Amino acid sequence: DTEVTQTPKHLVMGMTNKKSLKCEQHMGHRAMYWYKQKAKKPPELMFVYSYEKLSINESVPSRFSPECPNSSLLNLHLHALQPEDSALYLCASSQTPLIQTSSGANVLTFGAGSRLTVL
């Protein structure tokens, strides 16, 4: 299995809803990432998990709450979002945290994304 699977593919939620995005990989990767991508813009890093621990939070608002229950699973819990949070949310994984790599061969494998619309 060489894929990163994201569910749901599409999500529509109101500003008072609580929802979650899910990401799963079975490649034995020990680092996982959340990126946010607005239309016609490059992906922006949100969070990095290394060995199931949060290692980077790019000053993301607390209405986004990541969780890594085990080495294969990454969740993004959403609460009280704003319409401007509508975007494509991308999950990625790498064999080890990038900081540990000295060869350059550690690359990210991305999922297809979850497209979120906040009404």
Place this chain on the structure above:
Amino acid sequence: DAKTTQPPSMDCAEGRAANLPCNHSTISGNEYVYWYRQIHSQGPQYIIHGLKNNETNEMASLIITEDRKSSTLILPHATLRDTAVYYCIVRAGLVGAQKLVFGQGTRLTINP
């Protein structure tokens, strides 16, 4: 991570070689050049990476200048499926670079 500069858009005829340039004039000795691409409504896909030497794989070739200040991604026989945004990223291979940061990329359109 060193900053990269890419043309915002390029066109190429189907069947021809697509040559995508990237400037990274502030690159340092331990920084690798990576290329990813993103086809519409999909996640980014890794293509190739290199440090000093030219590299080739089943998808593309990467040519890095001797001074390492620029590189070119070559898709030898472009097809319509190669239409995508191509991102050139420079990242340190050693401790200190925990993140993969995307620039604006080049929107490549392959025309029939």
